[in-house]
Amino acid sequence: MNWLLVVVGAMVGAPLRYLTDRAVQARFGPAFPWGTFTVNVAGSLVLGLLTGAAVGGAAGSRLQLLIGTGLCGALTTYSTFSYETLRLAEGGARLRAAANVAASVAAGLGAACAAWALGGLL
Amino acid sequence: MTAPHRPEARPVRAGQAPVVAAVAAGGGLGAAARYAATLWWPTGPDGFPWTVLLVNVVGCAVIGAFMVAVTEVWSPHRLVRPFFGTGVLGGFTTFSTYAVDIRHLLGTGHPGTALAYLAATPLAALTAVWLAAAAARRALRGRHRLAPATGSKGGARA
Numbered sequence: 001m002n003w004l005l006v007v008v009g010a011m012v013g014a015p016l017r018y019l020t021d022r023a024v025q026a027r028f029g030p031a032f033p034w035g036t037f038t039v040n041v042a043g044s045l046v047l048g049l050l051t052g053a054a055v056g057g058a059a060g061s062r063l064q065l066l067i068g069t070g071l072c073g074a075l076t077t078y079s080t081f082s083y084e085t086l087r088l089a090e091g092g093a094r095l096r097a098a099a100n101v102a103a104s105v106a107a108g109l110g111a112a113c114a115a116w117a118l119g120g121l122l
Numbered sequence: 123m124t125a126p127h128r129p130e131a132r133p134v135r136a137g138q139a140p141v142v143a144a145v146a147a148g149g150g151l152g153a154a155a156r157y158a159a160t161l162w163w164p165t166g167p168d169g170f171p172w173t174v175l176l177v178n179v180v181g182c183a184v185i186g187a188f189m190v191a192v193t194e195v196w197s198p199h200r201l202v203r204p205f206f207g208t209g210v211l212g213g214f215t216t217f218s219t220y221a222v223d224i225r226h227l228l229g230t231g232h233p234g235t236a237l238a239y240l241a242a243t244p245l246a247a248l249t250a251v252w253l254a255a256a257a258a259r260r261a262l263r264g265r266h267r268l269a270p271a272t273g274s275k276g277g278a279r280a
Contacts (some may be wrong), residue, residue, distance in 0.1 A: 002157075003154060006153050006154060006156050006157045006213040007150040007153065008150075008274075009153070010149045010150045010152070010153030010154070010213045011146040011147070011149055011150040011155075012146075013213070014145050014148065014149020014150070014152075014153075014208070014209050014212055014213050015142045015145045015146045015149065015151060017145075017208070017212060018142065018145045018204070018208055019142070034261075040217040040218070043216075043217060043218035044217060044218045044221035044222065046138065046218070047218040047219065047221070047222045048221070048222050048225060051222050051226070052227075053196055063177050065157075068218075069153065069156075069157055069160075069217075070153055071155060072216075072218040072219075073153050073213070073216040073218060073219060074149040074150075074152065074153045074212065074213040074216075075218070076216050076217035076218040076219075077211075077212040077215050077216070077217060078178040078181060078182060078215035078216060078217050078220065078243070079178075079182050079183070079184070079185040079211040079212060079214070079215040079251075080207075080208070080211075080212055081217060081247075082182040082185070082186075082244075082247045082248055082250070082251040083182070083186065083189055083251055083253075084167075085248060086186065086248065086251050086252055086255060093195055101244050101248070104217070105221075105240065105244060106179075107223065108217055108218075108220070108221040109221050109224055109240070111221070112218070112221040112222045112224070112225045113225050113228075116222070116225050116229075
């Protein structure tokens with residue numbers, strides 16, 4: 001049952017990442033990996049909210065597996081984030097590569113912290 | 123990254139259904155593998171999150187080699203990259219758990235561990251993707267003629 005929850009959540013999260021990335025790239029172009037940035041920050045926000053709620057007893061372990069481990073885990077990605085950073089650096093855009101890392105970590109952590117506090121109020 | 127024959131960022135069409143399905147199937151597999159890793163090698167709630175760090179670093183190394191193979195050496199079936207790169211590796215690695223684990227370590231009075239984890243993950247992940255891509259280029263060069271690298275076009279579907 002736990003496995004099923006993780007897999008089902010991920011089977012929603014991964015295509016959601018793909019489609020979000022396409023939509024964001026169509027809007028903002030390929031110069032900066034805004035698509036991956038968007039899904040990573042959004043996923044960190046949702047997981048922060050869920051974990052804050054779980055600490056306060058408002059979210060159960062099944063919801064954590066489905067939405068946390070499954071959906072948020074697959075919605076966000078470290079592999080594409082790293083690969084896109086490497087491509088920026090290899091293409092000579094070292095400043096943008098560094099900015100991608102700094103902005104993703106700062107925004108992801110900021111979103112997780114703010115949402116955790118909010119989740120604790122639930 | 124997008125295959126050169128595919129225009130960048132077209133609106134999603136009905137023909138995208140097999141790609142979306144491949145991403146979903148791969149994502150389910152990748153996430154199950156990540157879940158298995160956390161069950162097999164559990165880390166204490168207040169300890170350094172070694173398992174997720176290793177999962178992310180391994181996923182980054184694999185994508186480095188994989189992307190060199192599919193963009194510079196081979197032209198695989200059009201569903202290989204969505205399934206394995208976007209799906210399996212994207213589902214295996216996670217950014218949200220990384221961010222939330224740092225928040226957890228900060229909240230439980232482990233700022234040193236939180237800071238070490240915050241810095242170690244991107245450092246190790248970027249080193250892994252860089253070394254794996256370079257190693258793959260070396261290993262595959264000679265066996266296959268390298269096509270010129272396509273431009274950096276980004277995309278969470280890599």
